[in-house]
Amino acid sequence: xxxxxxxxxxxxxxxxxxxxxxxxxxxxxxxxxxxxxxxxxxxxxxxxxxxxxxxxxxxxxxxxxxxxxxxxxxxxxxxxxxxxxxxxxxxxxxxxxxxxxxxxxxxxxxxxxxxxxxxxxxxxxxxxxxxxxxxxxxxxxxxxxxxxxxxxxxxxxxxxxxxxxxxxxxxxxxxxxxxxxxxxxxxxxxxxxxxxxxxxxxxxxxxxxxxxxxxxxxxxxxxxxxxxxxxxxxxxxxxxxxxxxxxxxxxxxxxxxxxxxxxxxxxxxxxxxxxxxxxxxxxxxxxxxxxxxxxxxxxxxxxxxxxxxxxxxxxxxxxxxxxxxxxxxxxxxxxxxxxxxxxxxxxxxxxxxxxxxxxxxxxxxxxxxxxxxxxxxxxxxxxxxxxxxxxxxxxxxxxxxxxxxxxxxxxxxxxxxxxxxxxxxxxxxxxxxxxxxxxxxxxxxxxxxxxxxxxxxxxxxxxxxxxxxxxxxxxxxxxxxxxxxxxxxxxxxxxxxxxxxxxxxxxxxxxxxxxxxxxxxxxxxxxxxxxxxxxxxxxxxxx
Numbered sequence: 001x002x003x004x005x006x007x008x009x010x011x012x013x014x015x016x017x018x019x020x021x022x023x024x025x026x027x028x029x030x031x032x033x034x035x036x037x038x039x040x041x042x043x044x045x046x047x048x049x050x051x052x053x054x055x056x057x058x059x060x061x062x063x064x065x066x067x068x069x070x071x072x073x074x075x076x077x078x079x080x081x082x083x084x085x086x087x088x089x090x091x092x093x094x095x096x097x098x099x100x101x102x103x104x105x106x107x108x109x110x111x112x113x114x115x116x117x118x119x120x121x122x123x124x125x126x127x128x129x130x131x132x133x134x135x136x137x138x139x140x141x142x143x144x145x146x147x148x149x150x151x152x153x154x155x156x157x158x159x160x161x162x163x164x165x166x167x168x169x170x171x172x173x174x175x176x177x178x179x180x181x182x183x184x185x186x187x188x189x190x191x192x193x194x195x196x197x198x199x200x201x202x203x204x205x206x207x208x209x210x211x212x213x214x215x216x217x218x219x220x221x222x223x224x225x226x227x228x229x230x231x232x233x234x235x236x237x238x239x240x241x242x243x244x245x246x247x248x249x250x251x252x253x254x255x256x257x258x259x260x261x262x263x264x265x266x267x268x269x270x271x272x273x274x275x276x277x278x279x280x281x282x283x284x285x286x287x288x289x290x291x292x293x294x295x296x297x298x299x300x301x302x303x304x305x306x307x308x309x310x311x312x313x314x315x316x317x318x319x320x321x322x323x324x325x326x327x328x329x330x331x332x333x334x335x336x337x338x339x340x341x342x343x344x345x346x347x348x349x350x351x352x353x354x355x356x357x358x359x360x361x362x363x364x365x366x367x368x369x370x371x372x373x374x375x376x377x378x379x380x381x382x383x384x385x386x387x388x389x390x391x392x393x394x395x396x397x398x399x400x401x402x403x404x405x406x407x408x409x410x411x412x413x414x415x416x417x418x419x420x421x422x423x424x425x426x427x428x429x430x431x432x433x434x435x436x437x438x439x440x441x442x443x444x445x446x447x448x449x450x451x452x453x454x455x456x457x458x459x460x461x462x463x464x465x466x467x468x469x470x471x472x473x474x475x476x477x478x479x480x481x482x483x484x485x486x487x488x489x490x491x492x493x494x495x496x497x498x499x500x501x502x503x504x505x506x507x508x509x510x511x512x513x514x515x516x517x518x519x520x521x522x523x524x525x526x527x528x529x530x531x532x533x534x535x536x537x538x539x540x541x542x543x
Contacts, residue, residue: 001052004119008044008126015130016040024137032143036133039147043129043154046413047122047163052115054417056430058316060167062463063090065107065117068100069470072108078473082265082272086251087210092277092489098207099168112470114433118166121174125163128177129154135181139188139349144398145390151402152386153177155409158324158371158378161416165316169209169372175201176379180353183223187232187348195233198223199241203248211284211367213252215376219359220245223352230348277489284368296365303369310371315423316430317371319415324371324378326408329385333357336384339391350387356380431464432537435514439468441533441540442512443496450498450507454516458501459483459490465497513541 016037019025025033067088070078077085088095103120110116132153136146153159159177162170179201186194205216224241227233233241254273258266265275287295306312307330310323318324325333337357340350357380367373389401416424426432435451442449453461466476471494480494492499502519507527515521516538521531524541533540 001115004051004115004122005048007119008048008123011123011126011130012040012044015134019133019137022134022137024140028143032147035147036150039150039154040129040133042409043160044126046155046160046409047125050417051118051122051164052113053433054421055165055316055424056426056432057114057436057464057467058165058167058430059457059460059463060095061114061117061165062467063095064088064100064166064168065103065112065114065467066463066470067095068103068107068117069112070473071101072104074473076473077272077274078476080265080272080274081473081477082274083267084270085272085274086207087255087274087276089274089276093279094210094274094276096168096207096209098204099166099171102171103166112467114436114467118164121166121170122163124171125159125174125177128174128181132177132181132184135184135188139184142390144395145386148386148389148398148401148405149383151405152329152382153379155405156325156329156378156382157322157408157412157416158318158375159382160409160412161316161318161324162375162378167372169211169375172205172209172212172375173378175205175208176356176376179205180356180379180383183352184349187352190232192233192237195227195237196241196244199245200248203245206249206252209375211373212363212376214362214366215359218362219356222355222359226348226351226355230351232348284373285366287366299368300365303364303374306369306371306374312370312372314370315420319412319420322408322412322415324374325381325385328404329382329408332385332388333381334384336387340384340387353380353383357384426537431461434535434537435464436468438514438533438535438538438540439465442514443469445512445542447542448496448498448508448511450500450504450511450513452500452503452513452515452519454519455501458499459492460488461499462491462494462497465499471495510543513539515539515541 067078067090070076076083077089080089082089085097087097088100099121103117106116106120129150133146133150136149159173162173179198182194182198182201186198199220202216202220206213224233224238228235228238251268251271251273254266254268258264258273258275259279263275266273307323307325308327309320310318310326311320312318337354340346340354343350357377360374360377360380363373363376386401389397391397424430439449451461451465476494480491483490483492498504503513503515503521503524507513507524507529513524513529515524521539521541528543529541530543531539532542
């Protein structure tokens, strides 16, 4: 944790020193400089504070960590042993590759832990904000416009929350912040290198979150069209960008072929084109299987309801009443979009941000809504919401906007670290960090370990045990007993570890029992076991 803090503060310090040397910064008033420094500091602290303890380990996080460890050690998928996969097998229905791949060098050097696994998500989130700030300074945006856009993205609950825990899809908003920064540099300088860099970042987005492929395809075509019509990109540059995108994305095209046409895993140029046992697409798309336009209309209404209520049933994705973007900012974003649509002439950058917003339409219409599925909406919506407060001249409305962003952040922080802390620490799909301590203690005994979850996802908790003490993929393949199928394959036993919702009918003579509170332990007590440690969430029993 200390190393992470020092590294982030060092990154901030280097960026701020660079800003102070830029003519576009030096000529700004003192109040602007102080406010900018404070926003960057608050954004950094908000992402860093208790990031390794405020929320329990999510099962998808643990799954990503196991694969990052396997990629770091041997370059293979943990569950299939396939070398250099383009998509991870994970639960059987897949997991996006990019974030575990980014983390793997750190895991190789420092080992697998929640502190190490979550840190790159924070680092990339902060760096993306610093890059955007540098781009806005280079574009010589007005003082208030720059500060409001920075505040919107730096203090937004959706942006902060996705940086604090490390399910692989959480990388997408930070990546889109980088895209926004490079788009601004492109429209400001009209240099082709920025055009190509945007294309690279967007294709990397496809390896970040498969659910956003519809958004990415729509936005790439849209930003090409805008670039050509506004003479930002020539036909030659568009042709080169097409070749570049295909050169980077062909493994994913083959991935679609393998999983929807051939149904046979293949290897091409040393890469494994992963074949999954099931696809989550069938459960996420609202059309098909007899559902048509009615399902699309219903889905649109459900998406609107989610944006208003903020809750998709998972606190880790968004707190009730706040979500990824509060109802007030949703309204502001709509007003901002309408304002820019009516603007004539409209700047190149504003046209691209409207296109980024519009590219979310296929997702909103066709994919079942939750806060994660809508994460491509965050960056353009927050930009448009910030724009609203710069429409009228003077400082009154910008101050109101900054106050709204600050108040929203303050309410979110008080709820996140206060009201909902216990539920985030040990929620529906999160295991409290207390469990790691108990698993380490049990492992040292050499006895069989029985982990009882009190009906909390007993078939998924093996990922947490593996995250805590990884075993070689080959060893796991030999020892593990698989159960279930479909989108989520479960394991209830491997090596000395046994997982169940309640105490099994027959207990061994000697074992360590780690039992979630709420489970009945009377039978274990009657058979000679006794509680040697009682934590907030678990009891530790031995003979």
